[in-house]
Amino acid sequence: MGYMEGLSFLLLVFIAMPVKYALHEPLLVRFFGSAHGGLFVGYCGLAAVLYLREKWPWQRLALAWILSCLPFGTIWFDRKYMR
Numbered sequence: 001m002g003y004m005e006g007l008s009f010l011l012l013v014f015i016a017m018p019v020k021y022a023l024h025e026p027l028l029v030r031f032f033g034s035a036h037g038g039l040f041v042g043y044c045g046l047a048a049v050l051y052l053r054e055k056w057p058w059q060r061l062a063l064a065w066i067l068s069c070l071p072f073g074t075i076w077f078d079r080k081y082m083r
Helices: 002-023 027-053 058-067 073-081
Strands: none
Touching: 002 027, 002 073, 027 058, 058 073
16 A cells, blocks of 8 residues: 555555646646645555554654655655565
8 A cells, every 4th residue: 555655655656646737737647636636635544554564663653654744755665564
């Protein structure tokens, strides 16, 4: 889930947003923004479920949520903690 959320964020920030402002075409932002929004909510919810089910320390949950706001953050988190 972290890889999908991270990829959607990267596509939104590095492809859709430049197209919106350079070419004045907001369609990609609508598409990737909606996809990213759903994946973001799903990722944060899944992190909360894992916190409860796997008895994660609260710091790990906080880290997952903080990194979900940074490019490549969820990808790094998944590689480190979700093996």
